[in-house]
Amino acid sequence: MDMDHVETLECTLCGAEYDPDQVIYTCPEHPGVKGILEVKYDYERVLDRFDEPLDGRIGSQWKYRAFLPVADDVEPVTLGEGGTPLLDAPRLGDELGVDLRVKDDGRNPTGVLKDRATGVSTTKAREFGIDVVTCASTGNAAASLAGFAARGGFDCRLFVPGDAPEGKLAQPLVYGADVLGVRGSYDEAYDLSMEVTEEFGWYNRNAAVNPFQVEGKRTVGHELAEQTRGEVPDWLVFSMGDGCTIAGGWKGFREFADLDLVEEAPRMLGVQAEGASAIHDAFHEHDDVDEVADTVADSISVGRPRNTVKACSALEESDGESLLVSDEEILAAESLLGRTEGIYAEPAAATPVAGLRKAREAGIVEAGESVAVVVTGTGLKDTQSAMRAGGEVAAVDPDVREVIERYGEGS
Template sequence: MTMDHVDALECTLCGAEYDPDQVIYTCPEHEGVKGILEVTYDYDVVHDRFDAPLDGVVDSQWKYAAFLPVHDDAEVVTLDEGGTDLFDAPNLSDALGVETLVKDDGRNPTGCFKDRASSIAVTKAKHAGRDVVTCASTGNAAASLAGYAARGGLDARIFVPGDAPTGKLAQPLVYGADVLAVDGSYDEAYDLSVDVTDEYGWYNRNAAINPFQVEGKRTVGHELAGQTSARGDVPDWLVFSMGDGCTIAGAWKGFREFRDLGYVDDAPKMLGVQATGASSIHDAFHGHDDVDDVADTLADSIAVGRPRNTVKACRALEESGGTALLVDDDDILDAQTLLGRTEGIYSEPAGATALAGLQRALAEDVVERDETVVVCSTGFGLKDTESALDATDGVTAIDPRMEDVRDLYGSAE
């Protein structure tokens, strides 16, 4: 039973180190969940273990098993997550006036980016002998964890805010999870999930505090490093929406690792995008003190008032030379339909938030027209059809008569 490529779990606040073989979520030297832990590695060992070709071909995230904090004897619980397509987007590029590629992580097994983390969570939980996994979620993590728990033969007990989209709750229910709708916000559901973890000893998948979850998410950085370099060049920018901050932190860590190990020549700047109604990471990065911890945005997957991974997210933005921007809900809906009608990619609002951020960045000259950009869509649009309908003109009702069609489109001659 070895995990010799992992050095420690290191507190992002005080630098205290902990044994990575134990189940620990945050540094006990700090009150609450402030002492977020970072997985550190012996990269000499990682490099010796990693022998996959950097050809841009990725079947699943387990191509990068040498980088993942999993014991050699662990039974990997997988649905072939990761390995998502990086699309050329010529129509979108023409519309924006900048060369743009789209990484569509809505093509993961349960329809969202979070599958990269859930595979790690259930693998770790099963190896630790835990029978029950839990998390708080606005919907995507709930569905993701429930699907992987079913695959791994574990029970899932999920806490969601009472206003979570019903379409997203159907998934975990079908996967057999107990879905507990909390009469309150996501942050209140989150706090309750932490309390039950302490009382019942369930394995907590919350990516904001479980240090191993960001490690699964960072495989998107590995994939993008390989996929873009195989095309000839590393992009100037990677654009992600931000909720708890885990996704952008993981993406940067993965790409940076490949640069530092010499697998690719450079690393991109990170552009983190939040909704104006859930702007805590943006505000922290720009040094604002008047932070409102109540989230209010239709992009439910990033509707987080009190992000737990602000430190890691801000570090990714700073280290990469990137920045954070805000967009409003109308911008998000416009970006959702723009991506759909130009490239046939159906993204949920949180995924389209990244594209809305790129549009804002272009308008404010943050991104230059001669640069290259990768936008990551983190979730499939069928997760939230109500918001998508709000973004369109809706269905046109007609009678079953040719005259009605001619009224719309004119004569065929």
């Protein structure tokens, strides 16, 4: 197993180092899941391995395989994830007073950015010779893992909270996974998934604790860096739940800047729902952190984020900022994004748009600054919320006069 470009797994709390050629999730020096591990690379070897042109043509995230912590001799488990477009968004940008582009990661194979991470974690399961994969999820990670498990020939066992949207559970069921609805919250489902991982030795995809998992999310940062070469945005906006996505996106973009593959890196703006604000509270050093999550944006409805340290580091290192938005602002942003740019986002994926609007009002983002917003999942994941955001169907009789009455003659 040749993985000499990966140096070590380093604990984010105490700096202890572990062999990357083993299955390990967190630093055992810290109870629970606090000792999150960070993959450290030998970047000279990474650059020696990376010979792809940065010409904006990205077929999939495996263009950046040289940066990913997988062995040279393993065949990736892939559905063609990554390579999503960065779209100019002039109408929405005019409304918000910024030069705006939107990275639409809802176009990934199962409809979510998490596919980037799942491609890496299922490839690692294959590398380690483990044939059962598992995770806890509010829906998106479950669907993603189930799809890639089917692709790679794994058994897949999933733990979801009882209030996960039905639309999100249809996907993993069609993919043939065992879906276990836990009578409790996401955090309780998460704790159960970690217990069964220890009990049965299944390979756990949980993004916050699987050190290789978040590394796949770096590719959204790599792609954004390549797609914005020569015109790096002032701000890069992500929603935050467990903290993995903003941490991964920042790490990928920062790597390209540090290696002089692009000229600079943007400031990060992290956006959370008011009902799930733990990372924002930690970043702003609030004392009254509420561990109960309650928001329409189920994909970021996390009361006890496991990757708070990495997320806050991304905000701090980039001279960034975080803020909170209400469920009403999230649903309004979902509708705004759809009607101005034709991009259909689930609530968590529209949260960055709501955050950008609020950041403009607060003067955090100034008029005319350039911004890239990352849409992390398609609106097809949660059609019930979409109906709340979009309004109701107008009923008419099959009579042209009713249409004329509504729109006028010759409209």
